[in-house]
Amino acid sequence: MLDIADELNRWVRQGRDFAVATVVAVGGSAPRQPGAALAVDGEGAATGSVSGGCVEGAVYDLCRQALEDGGTVVERFGYNDEDAFAVGLTCGGTIDILVTPVRGGVFPAxxxxxASGEAAALVRIADGPEELRGAALLVRPDGSYEGGLGGHLALDRTAAAEARALLDAGRTGTVEIGADGSRCGQPLTLLVECSVPAPRMLVFGAIDFADALTRVGAFLGYRVTVCDARPVFATRARFPDADEIVVEWPHRYLKAEADAGRLDSRTVLCVLTHDAKFDVPLLELALGLPVAYVGAMGSRRTHLDRDERLREAGVTDRELARLRSPIGLDLGGRTPEETALSIGAEIVAHRRGGSGVALTGAHTPIHKDPPAQPAEAGRVAVR
Structure with missing residues (x-):
């Protein structure tokens, strides 16, 4: 439900009663991932989506029912080959939906x-004893929490610790623990929805391609910074869609941001300067940082020359293997907008594990889940 927090926060401030249906589990080729939500208020207004349209009508009715009787339910929707007209997912997957009325508790907080971009995790019991289902806990980045899951104090503590781990990673997912807070006993499935500040996109080089890329980056949900050492080019008039414009040598700015801890594993760096005096010191630093993506613009000739200069500067082959250059997917584009689209597409493919090839004729899954981190494998399902 945190994916539609802006609208729901307005509903709370307006004093409107509403119920929320949230995806808590998916199987097969489901269109939405855990955390996706549809909300319905007392007047019948709706916001959000849980399936891209397949089962919205039935889920809408469940929300209206929850508002009437105050009950919490979990409903599974899937495709039924024997009855193709039944409510289900035409894609063939399954989704489990948690439907609950939202009235006070930790939900407003x-x-x-x-809605304000603060880091927080909302934990709810998605599967377990009926009397506990829908109970909620709000967990902050420092591990403090409020609310309760209706069971043992140890359950709240364990749930808060699990939620904090997912919050640190900026992920939403499910966790299975025992009802008493241990790994034993009757199992509970917890949905942990994480709200984190928007990931950052740093665009180096105040050129026309950068203007198009700031728009694509904003569309993809990034907080976009444009950095260039030339004040005549790095202006608000040229980049009205950027969240921040910085006039500084790129490598100096990147080092300052890294030293201040303002970069993380979701940060993407797009180097569009294709000028060795800017590129080499910048990429020498960037390729050693634990960021999500580093791409650099330039022709194949520029790429080969840049690789050689980076090796001379001491960049290892392993670090160079991280560099996406020439930047973007092969879409055949020429305009700044087409180029920005190819860069955005590569960033999404890199983030989601996509191949970048056409889906027509392919036999790979359309939706891919990123692999679990080693510490999380077998324990947490994430998106």
């Missing part, structure tokens, strides 16, 4: 945090 969770929605306010998400």
């Amino acid at each position: 969770a929605l306010a945090a998400a």
